[in-house]
Amino acid sequence: MKLSKLTLATLMSIGALSAAAQAEDKVFVGHLADMSGPTAFVGKEYANGIRDALAYINKNGGIKGTGLEFETIDYAYKVPQAIASYKKWKTRKKMVAMQGWGTADTEALISFVSKDKIPVFSASYSGHLTDPQGKNPHTKKPAPYNFFYGASYSDSCRALAQWAAKDWKTKGGQGQPKFTHIGANHPFPNAPKKACAEYAKELGFDVQPPVVISMKPGDFKAQCLSLKSSGTNYGYIGNLGGSVMSLVKSCNTVGTDVQFMSNIWGGDRMIFEATGEGIKNYIFPTMTPFWDSQASGMELVKAISKMSDANGDKLRPHHYIRGICSTYYMKEAMEWAKDNGGITGANVKKGMYARKDWVPVGLEGVCLPATWTNEDHRGIAEVNIYKGNYNKGDVSIEQVDTVSLERRPEWLGY
Numbered sequence: 104m105k106l107s108k109l110t111l112a113t114l115m116s117i118g119a120l121s122a123a124a125q126a127e128d129k130v131f132v133g134h135l136a137d138m139s140g141p142t143a144f145v146g147k148e149y150a151n152g153i154r155d156a157l158a159y160i161n162k163n164g165g166i167k168g169t170g171l172e173f174e175t176i177d178y179a180y181k182v183p184q185a186i187a188s189y190k191k192w193k194t195r196k197k198m199v200a201m202q203g204w205g206t207a208d209t210e211a212l213i214s215f216v217s218k219d220k221i222p223v224f225s226a227s228y229s230g231h232l233t234d235p236q237g238k239n240p241h242t243k244k245p246a247p248y249n250f251f252y253g254a255s256y257s258d259s260c261r262a263l264a265q266w267a268a269k270d271w272k273t274k275g276g277q278g279q280p281k282f283t284h285i286g287a288n289h290p291f292p293n294a295p296k297k298a299c300a301e302y303a304k305e306l307g308f309d310v311q312p313p314v315v316i317s318m319k320p321g322d323f324k325a326q327c328l329s330l331k332s333s334g335t336n337y338g339y340i341g342n343l344g345g346s347v348m349s350l351v352k353s354c355n356t357v358g359t360d361v362q363f364m365s366n367i368w369g370g371d372r373m374i375f376e377a378t379g380e381g382i383k384n385y386i387f388p389t390m391t392p393f394w395d396s397q398a399s400g401m402e403l404v405k406a407i408s409k410m411s412d413a414n415g416d417k418l419r420p421h422h423y424i425r426g427i428c429s430t431y432y433m434k435e436a437m438e439w440a441k442d443n444g445g446i447t448g449a450n451v452k453k454g455m456y457a458r459k460d461w462v463p464v465g466l467e468g469v470c471l472p473a474t475w476t477n478e479d480h481r482g483i484a485e486v487n488i489y490k491g492n493y494n495k496g497d498v499s500i501e502q503v504d505t506v507s508l509e510r511r512p513e514w515l516g517y
Contacts, residue, residue, distance in 0.1 A: 129170040130437070130446045132157065133192040133201040135208065140180030141318045142291075144344030145368050145422045146204060149226050150175060152419070152426025153202045155410040160430070162410070166437045169446060172196070182208045186215070193219055199448050200224065200433055202426075206291040209249065216248040220448040222436075222455070224250050224429045228367070229294040230257035233480040234516025242516035248448070250455055250475060252429040253390040254486050254508070256366055257517060260299035260339055262388060262486035262506035263364040267337040268306045269504075270362070280336040282308035283361075285326070285350065287318040292341025295366075298517050299339065311335055320345035327354035335361050343368040348378045355381045362386065371420045375491050375498040382493050386503070388486045391424040391469055393500065398468025428470035431463035479515060484508040 134153055137146035157173050165171060174192070178184040185208035192198040198221055203209050206227035213232070216223050225232065228251050237245035254262070264282065271280045282303040286292025300310045311333045314326045327350070330338060338361045340347055347369050354361060363385055370387020392398050404424055409415055436454030440446045443453070460472040473482035488504040 128168070129172045130166070130199045131192065131196040132171055132173040132433075133188065133196070133198045134173055134175040135178050135185055135188060135201065135204045136175050137180040137204055138177040140178075142180050142205060142343060142368070144373070145371070145420070146180075146226075148373075148420050148422040149204070149426040151411060152407075152423035153430050155407045156427045156430035156434075157202075158410045159407045160434055166434065166446060167441050169437075169441060178204075178208070180205055180207075182211050186211060189215060193221065199446055200437070200451050202429060202433070203227070206294055207289065210244075210290060213244045213246050213249060217244075217246070220248065220452070222248050222250060222433070222448055222451050224252070224433050226426070226429070227251065227291070227294075228253050228256045228259070229290070230255040230298060230514070230517050231294065232516075235480050236478055237516070238478065239513065239516040246480065246516075247477075248452060250432070250480060250482070252425060252432055252470065252473065252482065253367065254388070254483050255481060256295040256341075257298040257514065258481070258484055258508050259367055259388045259486050260295040261302045261508055261514075262488065263339060263386065264299060264303045264306055264308065264337075265506050266386065266488050266504050267303075267362065267364065268308070271336065276336070279307060279309040281311050281334050282337050282339070283311040283330060283333065283335040284313040284341060285316060285330070285338050286313070286341025287346070288315050289318060292318075292366075294341075295339075296341070298514070308337070314338075316342060316346060316350055318342055318346050320349040323350050323353040324357050326350070327357045327359040330354065330361050331357060331359045337362050337364060340365040340369050342366075344374075345377075347374055351378055351382050351385075368422070370489070370491065371422065372418075372491075372498055372500065373420055375493045375500075379493055380495075382491070385491045386488060387491065388488055389421050390471060390483065390487070391421050391428060393421055394418050394424075396468070400462075400466040400469030403465040404469055424469060428463070428466065431466055431470065432461070432473065435461075435463050479510070481510060481515065484510055 136150035176188045201223045203225040206229045209225040209227040232246045232249040234242040235247040365387045439454030440450035455475045459474045486506045490503045491500045
C-alpha cells in the first residue's frame with residue numbers, strides 16, 4: 104500500500120511529536136554518593152535508600168507519569184569530583200534536582216546551584232545550609248536551593264546539650280559539667296562546633312578546647328588522655344564509623360570516663376555491632392524510627408527496600424530510611440511542580456514551600472512533619488535521642504528523650 108505524501112508527512116509529524124513527548128516525559132536527577140571514601144560506612148546505606156526510592160517511584164508511575172532518569176556517582180568524598188559530576192549533569196543531562204551527600208561538597212556547590220536554580224537535597228545537615236536569604240549576618244552564603252531532611256547538625260548538638268544538662272542534674276552532678284567537641288578538622292565535624300559550644304555555655308557547661316581526631320580509624324589514646332586530663336564529662340563526637348570505634352576503644356584502654364554523644368551519622372546498630380564490648384550508654388540522635396518499628400509508614404519503607412533486596416532479608420539502618428524521606432520530599436515537590444508550571448528546578452523549590460507540617464503520603468510515622476519556607480530552611484527542629492549498648496552479643500537501643508528546639512532567628516544559617 105502506498106501512502107500519500109500528506110499521509111506520510113502526517114505520520115512523520117505524529118512520530119516526531121511522540122518522540123518529543125517521550126523525551127519530555129523524563130526528568131534527570133543526579134545522585135552523589137560516598138561508597139568508597141571516608142564516610143562510606145554510612146554513605147552506602149544512605150545511597151541505597153535513595154536509589155531504591157527512585158526506582159520504586161519509577162515502578163509506581165513516576166512523578167504523575169513523568170519518569171525519573173537518575174545516575175549515581177561514587178565521588179569518594181572528594182570535592183573536585185563532586186563539582187565535576189554536578190557540571191556534567193547540569194550541562195549534558197539538564198538536571199532538575201540533585202540528591203547530594205557531604206558537607207564540604209554541598210557547601211562548595213551553594214553558589215552553583217543557586218545560579219542554576221537546581222534544588223539540592225543533601226545528606227549534609229550543616230546549619231550553614233538553612234538560611235536561604237542570608238538574613239543572619241553570620242551566614243557566609245545564602246543557600247536558597249539547599250534542602251535536607253532532618254534537624255541541622257547544630258540543632259541536633261544543641262538538643263544533645265539539653266539532654267546532657269538534664270542528665271547531669273539527674274545524676275546529682277556538682278559544679279559545672281565540662282563539654283568537649285571531638286572530631287576531625289573538616290567541614291562535616293566542624294559544622295556545629297561553634298554554634299553548639301555557644302549553646303552549651305549558655306546552658307552552664309564549661310566548654311573545653313576541641314579535641315581533634317582523624318576521620319580514619321587510628322590510635323586515639325593521646326586524645327583520650329587529653330579528655331581525661333581536662334575532666335571532660337560530656338564529649339560530642341562529630342565523626343562516624345571506624346573513627347568512632349577507635350575513639351571508644353582507645354578511651355576504654357586509658358580509662359577515660361566520658362559520656363559520649365554523637366552526631367546522627369555516628370550512632371547506629373552497625374557501630375555497636377562493630378565495636379562490641381566496651382561501648383556503653385552511647386547517646387545519639389535520630390530522625391526516623393528503626394527497622395523494627397510498627398509505624399504505619401514502615402510498610403512503604405519495606406516495599407521500597409525490596410527494590411534491591413527481593414527477599415526482604417536485609418535489616419536497614421536508620422540512614423537508609425532517611426534517604427527514603429529525602430527522596431519522597433523531593434518527589435512530592437516535583438508533583439506540585441508538575442501541576443504548577445512543570446518540573447523545573449525553580450518550581451520544585453516552590454513545591455518545597457507548598458505545605459506545612461508535611462509528611463509524604465505513605466510514610467506516616469516514619470518521616471517527621473517538616474515545614475520549609477522561603478525565609479527558613481530549618482525543616483525540622485525536633486530531635487529524638489537514643490541510648491545504645493552492646494552486652495554479650497546483644498545490641499539494645501532505647502529512646503531516652505525528645506527535644507523540641509526553639510527557632511531562634513540568630514540560629515538561622517548557623
